[in-house]
Amino acid sequence: MNSKPDLLSPIQLGAQTLKNRVVMAPMTRLRAVNSIPTPLMAEYYAQRASAGLIITECTMVSPLSNGYMNCPGIYSSEQTEAWKQVTEAVHAQGGKIFLQIWHSGRVAHPALLGGELPVAPSAIAAVGDVHTSLGKVALETPRALETSEIPQIVDQFRQAATNAMAAGFDGVEVHGAFGYLVDQFLQDGANQRTDQYGGSIQNRARFLMEVINAVCGVWGGDRVGIKLSPSNTLHGMADSDPKALFSYVIDQLNLFKLAYVQLMEPGEHDLATRDVIQPVISTFSQFYRGLVMANGGYDQERGNQILASGQADLVSFGTLFISNPDLARRFAARAALNPPAVAGFYGQGDQNLEQGYTDYPVMV
Secondary structure (H helix, E strand, O other), rough: OOOOOOOOEEEEEOOOEEEEOOEEEOOOOOOOOOOOOOOOOHHHHHHHHOOOOOEEEEOOOHHHOOOOOOEEOOOOOHHHHHHHHHHHHHHOOOOEEEEEEOOOOOOHHHHHHOOOOOEOOOOOOOOOOEEOOOEEEEEEOOEEEHHHHHHHHHHHHHHHHHHHOOOOEEEEEEEOOOOOOOHHHHHOOOOOOOOOOOHHHHOHHHHHHHHHHHHHHHHHHHEEOOOOOOOOOOHOOOOOOOOOOHHHEEEEEEHHOOOOEEEOOHHHHHHHHHOOOHHHHHHHHHHOOEEEEEEEEOOOHHHHHHHHHHOEEEEOOOOHHHOOOOHHHHHHHOOOOOOOOHOOOOOOOOOOOOOOOOOOOOOO
16 A cells, blocks of 8 residues: 655656656745846755645746836747746756746736826726835735737746746746736735636636646646635735636636646734635646645645545645755755744845855754
8 A cells, every 4th residue: 555645755747757756846035136047046046845736926028017026037039048947056956946937917006007007807996005116115006907908918928938938947836826917806805807818707817718828838838836815815815706706717727737826825914814724735636637836934844644535646835945955955864954043034225145045054
């Protein structure tokens, strides 16, 4: 009789074999200078190559998808070329790495977009603020996309996927979570459209399905993942029937035979904001017939438990990977973990960018 899988057991991800089920979750770190990946970023990701899979930070598919200062892009030849140093460094350490491709939608500001308004499904402002060259400013009401503009954004995702392949990545993850553009189309609190991209659940899911179809056309489904957050309330996100919405979306994703679907559990902010679905993994994993990745507050013990339950096949870790570059090795040794230094989570201005980024100790 086969033993139940644990975090350290290998797994087949499409045509690729992962050495373990410990995934480095995508995390915004804001160390790209003028949106160009740097040698420091290559060092950071290579340090974490003990993961079965690394998923990079959210990466812009176009200049109008810029939600944060110093986040990287994948829409120019210069950015694409600069990412090669990252993929080569990770591969040299025996790791595998997917690029997370992303459009911020309404979670942006004209100061980050060359003076242009952010775009979104509808002219409804996100809740919150953002750091810009002007300082910390409130998010403004976006411009609603014309129906004729939507195929152009789908093409931007397609081109980003093409560029990711040229940069040497092993696959891509579409960011469909956390209140950014894909999520804005999905949830009716942000999408009040009356064309074929609004109204019914099927219509609101249309943009996501078009993006996934375009990206799979580049990579094939088994090298494409997606991240979803059914219980996220960040940036004022809400839906009138999230269980019906995300059950439909996840079921439809079976058509593409994706590498995985990553499902985010609610955080403290979500639980404090309103009553949300919890746990996400047991509510929605049943609808996907491929690999499911769990994320949100897991440690080694809870990660092994969710794998043993059969509700998830992989577990992604965020904060633990920030402070423990060799996290999978530490799990294997049952070693103590480094505590995170919150002040170094995000790159800011002229601070020492190595601090809280590449300076955490590894096991000897």
